[in-house]
Amino acid sequence: MRRWFLRSSLLLVTVAAALAASTLPAVACGEEDGPHTAAPRVTGAPGAEKNVKAVGNVPDAQGAIALQFLQYGNRDVMVVSGEFGVKTYDLTANPKAPKLIGQLNMPGMWETEDTEVDPVRKRVFLARDPRAFGGNVRTGESGIYIVDLANPEKPSIMSYVKVPAGHTTTCINDCQYLWTGGPAKADSMPAEWGGRPIWVTDIRNPRKPKVFPNPIELARNDGKTDYVHDVQVDETGVAWASGRGGVRGYWTAGMHKDPVTGKHRLASPSDPVPYAGGGIKETAAPSKFMHNSFRPVGDRSKDGGGTGNWGNGNLIYATEESFLDGCAGDGVLVIASLEGSYGGAGWRSTPQQPYRLNTVGTWSVAGQEGSDPASGDCSAHYFDVREKVLVQSFYAQGTRFLDVSDPTNPKQIAYYRPADAAAWAPYWHRGLVYVADNNRGIDILELTA
Template sequence: MALTTVAATLIATELPAAACGEDDKPAVQAKHTAGDPGAIKGVRAVGNVPDAAGAISANFLQYGHRDVMVVSGEFGLKVYDLTRNPAAPKAIGQLSLPGLWETEDTEVDAKRKLVFLSRDPRAFEGNTHTGESGIYVVDVSRPEKPTILSYVRVPAGHTTSCVDGCRYLWTGGPAKADDQPADWGGRPIWVTDVRDPRHPVVHPDPIELARNDGQTDYVHDVQVDSAGVAWVSGRGGVRGYWTSGLHRDPVRGGVHRATALAPIPYAGGGVDETAAPSKFLHNSFHPVGPREAGAWRGHDLVYATEENFLDGCAGDGVLTISSLAGSYNGEGWRSTPTDPFRLQSIGTWSVAGQEGSDPASDDCSAHYFDLRDHVLVQSFYSQGTRFLDVSDPTNPRQIAYFRPADASSWAPYWHDGYVYVADNVRGVDVLKLTA
């Protein structure tokens, strides 16, 4: 296996010990009851990659007929070939960056074969008050030898997402640094131009301000839908933006050209507190067109995860499904504490008390999910990976689950008929839905 190790001078810092995440669990967090055998139904485990222990995120790249999986975690990157046997990924390459923090939702440029790896300020024993954050641009054109093309400091660094065809990156989170405005509740988005990946350019002025009823707050992640709208999740809800093309601007008025630096609002806003009491939306998905929306085409919906950790399971974060109706005229951008705007919640699903759950666990928050046709697969940390039929989004229904006793499920991915689960303790589980 090719191994690239970054010199200590590149990654080392002299910062205080890391504090645990304000809205994210620490990376290692398997919580299971002694003697608990786990629970599995409607799904078959066909493979496991234990040497990917610490896995947080995964991506899939094609090199001609070759199918490759890139896994990120606090170790850096590990690369696996799936071509011959997708149930038994073969390790072929590694970029060692021990000491990263989580690397949630690492994204790739499939055309240029680039990985954009976030450096959270808590990485390398840093902290949210004074730690350094930034982006590593990694070349995986030769998957056996991932190589850092560049590193750039960015005032945010919890997650980094591609927008406008990966010509730009939007980077947000976590909690604000000591040198950032005192009235911020968390870090918004900074935009980085990566058209020249060897020389990224960070725009100095942040965007997606005043997202929480007028207050600038924690942006957690960004997902781009198949129409090109970038959906920004964080404290205060989910808001969608055009990043290219000519569009009506419901906030400024008139028709303008959207860019990654000057995006145009599409729809969205805060989610009803009865569905998401914490107001902290972690990630989202916006179905576009009949194939993604299914029988609910014509109903503009947004799926989102509330990440929230309370004592016991009943109050932990849920999957929320909301209607975007009534939010197309900038209502979510004019919301204030005295005149709040909220999306109408049409459905929710929580793992607490569901079949297959460990009643002794107090770790039940929702996390990343992936949707194919009408089956949504979602991670729930130590409560494992759950498969939901969402053909009726007003009534999500569990059809299968995979909860090994040592589960620490962070993110599942549909890929060529399999589900690959990034599990922070187990590595990567390869599952086949049989329900």
Template sequence: MRRLWVRSVLALVTVAATLVATGLPAAACGDDKPAVAAKHSAGDPGSVKGVRTVGALPDAQGAISANFLSYGRRDVMVVSGEFGLKVYDLTRDPARPRAIGELSLPGLWETEDTEVDAQRKLVFLSRDPRAFEGNTHTGESGVYVVDVSKPEAPAILSYVRVPAGHTTSCVDGCRFLWTGGPAKADDQPADWGGRPIWVTDVRDPRHPKVHPDPIDLARNDGKTDYVHDVQVDTAGVAWVSGAGGVRGYWTSGVHRDPVEGRIRRASALDPVPYAGGGVDETAAPSKFLHNSFHPVGPVADGAWRGHDLVYATEESFLDGCAGDGVLTISALDGSYHGEGWRSSPEDPFRLRSIGTWTVAGQEGSDPVSDDCSAHYFDLRGHVLVQSFYAQGTRFLDVSDPTNPRQIAWFRPADASSWAPYWHDGYVYVADNARGVDILKLTA
């Protein structure tokens, strides 16, 4: 969630002054840090190992997120960025996508983790309050519903204002959206650390309905704080990441509510807590979790065989590389009875951290760059692929979750890697500076 071009000196001074005034480290803010284009060593040639580049889309420069849709035998990729949407056909040759459509909306802000309804062929595109030269204090936020039933001609079906807008995610089979972030607006409660989740009913995508009451409150040891993103696992549990950790919710079906102590029906408007909580500060000092992944079912092998784990990314931008965000792996044991919802400063609850990985000092890294925060990742089998901004794309063997091991990497000299995606045997990397790189793991 970081902009990668230089912002004004005034913005730098303002953020620095805010940090001093609040006593918070940069990592605790959970908001975009001003500073900078991706930093690299002068003359840095980059570094690549165990990966082959098979294609690239430089015309998608500014890419932030990608999704894949199937139209019968036709395979299509939708790329989002501050330009809007670009659509590519992968059918004939997935290593050489062919541009077929575009929705131009220049002036959007990032569009991180844009999501799609694969059945109805819809794209849900967040409008962050900083879009179109707005700001977090007073800017307008909302969600565009884009019809891509004809991928050559994506069109806005509807737009609805939402009190949050950094990311928006499908829950309950894309019948509803959960939208969160960024930092709070001036008209929101003063004691909030950031925006929680607002729920939008998109069962009628032409007429979205925003529920007035936010959810996932009091997530940071009792304080309502910044929700950054939501990922839904294959069992339908929605995992909510942000300041204060990662918490999972049922959004449908009948379940026991461990907080209320009764069995009740879950819905997107009134979800039932499942598990989760804060992550040990020794693993993620900032307490700001950017996104997560929960593999359904117990770990099949390794030191934690039979346990329920959650993978999460800490995003933080501190001076130097060593203190920047990490990939964390935590056990959900001990969090199934609402512990993460009862956590307080006086009696904090933390998940047990069993493994971490950071790009700092790893083979293939640029030792001079300080743009090293962890960002989005994707997991297939035991191989996790993750973006680390200027430190590029890293492939990790996580078969032993207590000891993630790097097995390959792709760090071009001008890397600004935001999000990698496994698809049909390839990895498509949304790189804010380069567009989309298409990789084949050979390690």
């Protein structure tokens, strides 16, 4: 994660220099504390765009961090989360002109990154970071809000439960459970931890969530328990945990062979079975901080779809979030091979004998057409894939469309970079791309290439 007004704590020593070099306020991925006011609009060099048409904008969603979509029969509703709480918009009549229909005011909320919804039960899950409502990483309260959206005009809180983690939260096993991770460790946590791992919450009774006492996804960074930033579940049901130390996948249901022990056992959300994954080579991601991931499997040709059987399920996309002075050193999109990791090597990695996935390809916004290094941060952030086109947010460098049909050589085919961009996350929906932009609200884009 990263706020638009707090420089990444992954490189605290560069804060002053970075701010002096840019007109943009700073923000951070997980560890440093900062102000909790809405990000101000900024202006820099003129914007740039190619092969993309901006067909709409929702300025009253300024402060947006994430969004999702829910279907109510023929009704199409967009759910937006951010520092303001939750807002709902009707897209049915005109997907290019969302109509505000409901709001749950939670001023001071931090941060709702990668917010997920239950499409069947019509609920949204908000992770409360310890920095929310004036708190801090060291002593602040973290937890999960379950919000009822059965009536999208009237979002309401069903329950709230304290959880030792609270930066992102992810649906597991058909939204019967949640995996919640990050940010940096609290003062009460073991000194040797580099960040918070994952805590599991049973939400089968959404009004009485139950948090399991023992965390999972430990010892992920060459044997050290470290910051798990986010989790994405692929079409086969494997949950991929990204953070400092790489990306590791787990079965959360069914009988599977545990590659660490060599024995078959039943997987569950609170006792998952390792599947594959491991660290990313430092030559591709020097910071070792992997922000989010995606494993293309199956044949998903519809909105939000994947890349068919491309890579035979053996590829993992992962975003490195990292900030340095100048674009050249900022985080990149990494495509790595899972081959060689199915035997549990990623769980046996140590500083003395590190295991790393082989890098297939990388892509950085630095030096690319349409970029403006002087306008601010260039780190890779969230992305979405439809067929062979990957769309990704790069903060001040806006939204980039990549042809990933050749994973060894991703190619930019289009871009949209407003002068005041603070692009966090793009989403394919009904042939359009909806971009959660912390400065601009929601930008609605149409790829014309």
